[in-house]
Amino acid sequence: MSEKIRARLLSHHGRQAWAETADGTKHLCVYKGRDLQPTANDEVVLDISAQPAVITEIAPRRNQLLRSESHRSKTLAANIDFAMIVVAGAPPFSDELLARMLCACAVENIPGIVLLNKTDLADATAQARMQLAHFDRCIRLMGWQVLDACARVEHASIGKLRTQLEDKTTLIMGQSGMGKSSLLNAMVPGFNAVTREISEALQTGKHTTTAGQVVGLSPSARLIDTPGFQLFGLHHLSESQLALGFPEWREVHDTLGRCRYANCRHLNEPDCTIRAAAESGRVSDRRLRLWQSLIAAR
Ligand SMILES: Nc1nc2c(ncn2[C@@H]2O[C@H](COP(=O)(O)OP(=O)(O)O)[C@@H](O)[C@H]2O)c(=O)[nH]1
Ligand SMILES: [Mg+2]
Ligand SMILES: [Zn+2]
Structure with missing residues (x-):
């Protein structure tokens, strides 16, 4: 039976x-x-x-986040309400990885925040803010926000972040070294112990699992930790899906007019509004180059 x-x-x-x-x-x-x-x-x-x-x-998934390199794909987690992407100034974060993570969330329509961690490191943080400025418009159009954070010293952000976690399932991700584990431990006392319990149950040994790990915080709040990564392939996405991670293109088309070709890829087609806007500084040229490298990598 x-x-x-x-x-x-x-x-x-x-x-x-x-x-x-x-x-x-x-x-x-x-x-x-x-x-x-x-x-x-x-x-x-x-x-x-x-x-x-x-x-x-x-059960059918409400949404899912996955990364896919050329012949391998990895589903990080499913049924996500909110995402936190951790970046920092030291080591400098990869803006390409950030663009990729934002794309993955945009496609699934997942709201969230970008956490700029290690704000105790003034010079590195100033550098990171300049990198992040290229993402301002994208982040705003996606309905996301950038929040300062610091896991190292007592910081007001920790309490604020803890409130963000209430009543939902939050996925936290980021490239290795950005301070994700440190932030989790500051936000959720005992976090290490819980993930250790999971690893021991699954006998993963010293290796953390390559997929996400759900940690229950309260009956209504859950946190999904994901392993840090240096790659975030988006082979499973079409070009029009990738474009959802560049919502500023839509805004440019609405205000400055469309490209000559409806299927313009903004590479070297004639009369491309997006390239013209990047040349005149109306959109970030760095973002245009990120777009071009993302579609070239497909
Ligand atoms: N100065 C500073 N260092 C931090 C902060 N958060 C984490 N770190 C350091 O950054 C390194 C990587 O942190 P870790 O939490 O392991 O990063 P993860 O790979 O994203 O989980 C460690 O040496 C941490 O001590 C912070 O807010 N300020
Ligand atoms: Mg870690
Ligand atoms: Zn174009």
């Missing part, structure tokens, strides 16, 4: 997963077959009559 219950997938590694039912019980479970590819924060059905429990179903 199978006995089926609903659960939330907290993390997975290999073909093992750790899932939690509504009453807070955690189950080590497995999944079989190629069709079932659960990801962090999936709503799943478990058959708990088996030992270990077996995932038999994944």
Whole structure:
């Protein structure tokens, strides 16, 4: 006799997963077959009559974030309400990675904030602000914001961020070294201990899982931690999807007119409004170059 219950997938590694039912019980479970590819924060059905429990179903996802390099794709998490992207001045953040993360969120219509961390480092932070200025318009048009943060010293941002986490599922991501783990520990006391518990249950050893990990903060708030990365491939997105991560193009088209060709890629076509706007400084030329390198990498 199978006995089926609903659960939330907290993390997975290999073909093992750790899932939690509504009453807070955690189950080590497995999944079989190629069709079932659960990801962090999936709503799943478990058959708990088996030992270990077996995932038999994944509920349709409201949204999902994935990165895909040329022949590998990795779903970071599903059913995300809010995203926090962490950047910093030291080491300097990659604006290309930021553009890619914003694209991925724009395509799924996920709201969020960019956290500029390590603001105790004045010179590096000033540099990072100049890099971020190119993103101002994009971030505003996406309905996002930039917030200062500092994990190192007592900082007002931490309390503000903690309030941001209430009543929703927040995904936090960023390139390695930006201070994501430090920020999480400042925001959520005991955060390390919880992720350690997950790693031990899944026996990932010293390796953190390559997918996201859900940490419950309260009955209504969840945080999804993702491993830091140096690559964020968007091979799964079409050019028109990538364009959603460059909402300033739309604004330029609305105010200055359209490019001559409806399918203009803003590379070297004649009468391209976007290139003209970049040349005259009406949009950021750095953003145009990021767009060109993103579509060239596809
Ligand atoms: N000065 C300064 N250093 C920080 C801050 N946050 C993190 N760091 C340092 O940055 C390095 C990377 O931090 P970590 O949290 O491991 O980054 P992660 O790879 O994004 O998880 C560590 O040496 C941290 O001590 C901060 O707000 N200010
Ligand atoms: Mg880390
Ligand atoms: Zn154009």
